[in-house]
Amino acid sequence: MKSIIYQFNHALQELKKRPIANLVAVGTVSLALLLAGLIFLASQVVGYIENNWGNGALVAVYLENNLSQTKIDQIKNRLNKMEGISSIEYISPAQARKKLIKGLQKDASVIRKIENNFYPQSLEIVIKGEKSLVSSTQEKIKKLDGLVTGITDIRDVQKWNRKVGNIIHILTFIGIIVMSIVLFASGYVIMSTIRLNIENKKEEMQIIKLMGASPGFIKGPILIHGIIQGLLGAVIAFFLLWGFSIFIFPFLSILVGFSLPASGIPFFFSYNQVIIGLGLAGLTGFIAGQAALSTVKI
Amino acid sequence: MIEVKNLHKSFPEKPGLIDCISFHIYPCTLTVFTGKSGSGKTTLLKMIRGEIAPDKGRIKINNKDINRLRKKSIRIFRQKTGIVYQEPKLLNDRSVVENIALPLRIAGIHGTVLRNRVEKMLELFSLTPFAFTFAGKMSGGERQKISIARALVSSPQILLLDEPVSGLDPDSQEELGTLIHSLPTEENITVIVATHNSALLENLGVHGILTLKNGKIISKPQTNPVQSVSKDSEIII
Numbered sequence: 340m341k342s343i344i345y346q347f348n349h350a351l352q353e354l355k356k357r358p359i360a361n362l363v364a365v366g367t368v369s370l371a372l373l374l375a376g377l378i379f380l381a382s383q384v385v386g387y388i389e390n391n392w393g394n395g396a397l398v399a400v401y402l403e404n405n406l407s408q409t410k411i412d413q414i415k416n417r418l419n420k421m422e423g424i425s426s427i428e429y430i431s432p433a434q435a436r437k438k439l440i441k442g443l444q445k446d447a448s449v450i451r452k453i454e455n456n457f458y459p460q461s462l463e464i465v466i467k468g469e470k471s472l473v474s475s476t477q478e479k480i481k482k483l484d485g486l487v488t489g490i491t492d493i494r495d496v497q498k499w500n501r502k503v504g505n506i507i508h509i510l511t512f513i514g515i516i517v518m519s520i521v522l523f524a525s526g527y528v529i530m531s532t533i534r535l536n537i538e539n540k541k542e543e544m545q546i547i548k549l550m551g552a553s554p555g556f557i558k559g560p561i562l563i564h565g566i567i568q569g570l571l572g573a574v575i576a577f578f579l580l581w582g583f584s585i586f587i588f589p590f591l592s593i594l595v596g597f598s599l600p601a602s603g604i605p606f607f608f609s610y611n612q613v614i615i616g617l618g619l620a621g622l623t624g625f626i627a628g629q630a631a632l633s634t635v636k637i
Numbered sequence: 638m639i640e641v642k643n644l645h646k647s648f649p650e651k652p653g654l655i656d657c658i659s660f661h662i663y664p665c666t667l668t669v670f671t672g673k674s675g676s677g678k679t680t681l682l683k684m685i686r687g688e689i690a691p692d693k694g695r696i697k698i699n700n701k702d703i704n705r706l707r708k709k710s711i712r713i714f715r716q717k718t719g720i721v722y723q724e725p726k727l728l729n730d731r732s733v734v735e736n737i738a739l740p741l742r743i744a745g746i747h748g749t750v751l752r753n754r755v756e757k758m759l760e761l762f763s764l765t766p767f768a769f770t771f772a773g774k775m776s777g778g779e780r781q782k783i784s785i786a787r788a789l790v791s792s793p794q795i796l797l798l799d800e801p802v803s804g805l806d807p808d809s810q811e812e813l814g815t816l817i818h819s820l821p822t823e824e825n826i827t828v829i830v831a832t833h834n835s836a837l838l839e840n841l842g843v844h845g846i847l848t849l850k851n852g853k854i855i856s857k858p859q860t861n862p863v864q865s866v867s868k869d870s871e872i873i874i
Contacts (some may be wrong), residue, residue, distance in 0.1 A: 342742070342745060342747070345742055345747070356730065404779065507676075543728050543729075544729065545729075546726045546727075547739065547743070548730075549688060549720070549743075550715060550716070550739060550743055551711075551712045551713065551714070551715030551716035551718075551724070551739055551740075551743055552712070552713060552743045553709075553715075553743075556742075556743055
């Protein structure tokens with residue numbers, strides 16, 4: 340344990356001896372991690388929006404044309420009791436015709452002569468909520484077909500979480516690529532600094548080796564040096580991201596018109612994510628140190 | 638006991654530097670390798686410490702061939718074998734204290750034991766006022782003292798000194814000569830000194846002189862140790 344403390348202290352002294360080189364390395368690493376962190380945060384926010392705001396489905400429940408208003412109200416009440424129902428709109432045959440003509444645009448002449456009575460009356464149901472809730476409510480509504488008299492058909496018209504989902508996938512994909520590049524670049528920066536350090540310390544390391552030191556004793560301070568650089572870079576990046584979330588979110592709230600922090604959006608990383616981030620940065624520093632050591636023969 | 642048998646070593650620029658030499662050195666004795674510059678004294682010291690491998694022949698320490706030792710064993714052997722190089726190999730950007738303490742840290746010794754031993758060395762070599770000065774800022778003689786203090790701090794079983802008095806003033810040379818002479822008897826250390834400094838030889842009062850010339854030994858060390866060798870004073874590797 341005392342040996343590790345000694346090696347840690349020695350690594351800290353090495354950091355102090357070349358403050359500018361180490362500052363540049365740590366600064367580059369923290370900037371790179373900041374970029375990766377921002378992308379990660381953005382994908383996290385969009386993910387939240389997808390799960391809580393962006394999910395929805397439009398289901399059309401077609402009704403018999405001569406169905407009484409009382410029966411229609413009964414069906415509406417039954418549907419309203421279901422979880423996740425945001426709105427139920429009655430569409431009369433005339434409104435259905437109008438919608439279809441609007442949707443067909445220049446090809447609408449084909450159906451213009453068809454009478455109103457040809458179109459069925461229906462209920463357009465909007466479901467909102469988490470992805471799983473939307474899907475389960477959709478399924479529940481579909482099960483009403485054949486069970487409830489007056490319903491002739493039930494169809495999914497639109498499900499819009501896919502659009503947000505694509506953004507998520509794109510962001511996740513970009514995030515993974517940027518994270519990989521950033522970790523590699525951070526590792527390379529750390530490796531270059533350490534390699535320079537090893538070149539300067541080559542003679543010293545040879546002396547220590549001749550005195551009977553184990554490889555661990557010789558390499559320890561260098562690996563700790565790499566880990567410290569990676570960790571420092573990550574700590575600074577997290578600190579800047581935290582500052583961003585504290586100071587920038589109120590301005591964004593003004594722009595979007597409601598309080599973002601109060602909305603429940605995860606505007607910063609969870610404890611687990613911070614720990615994983617620090618761990619990854621430390622591991623990158625360690626690997627960079629190993630890589631630097633492998634390039635120099637001691 | 639250190640046994641050297643039929644040792645050969647050549648370098649491209651110096652063929653036959655060591656040419657089939659054999660000798661043995663008893664524990665707790667003081668032996669001097671002497672000879673002109675380039676006669677192979679330093680190479681011989683480094684071969685005994687396992688830093689250079691011989692082309693042929695064997696070096697056995699306590700019946701173990703040091704060139705057949707595993708990596709871990711050679712590390713432990715080096716930890717138990719102090720060395721002072723002709724050019725003191727110090728860690729220039731570390732303090733005198735850090736330099737002297739290094740062998741102890743390598744051996745995993747920390748805390749009070751480390752502090753006491755380092756303080757003892759600082760006092761012995763009058764280095765206390767410079768304890769926290771960077772080694773790189775010390776004069777040649779002081780650097781040599783640091784190097785010797787570093788070699789002695791871990792109480793080695795074997796001490797190899799290559800031109801230890803170079804750069805020291807006459808008074809320090811005499812003091813060091815007396816100290817080196819006392820090590821085999823007082824500290825149970827087997828001491829081997831490589832030097833061509835005749836003044837030092839006079840001061841040392843050695844147990845054996847091994848003179849190297851043209852790769853051969855022209856005078857051998859005494860075969861009998863001056864003091865009786867107990868089991869405890871055997872070199873353990």
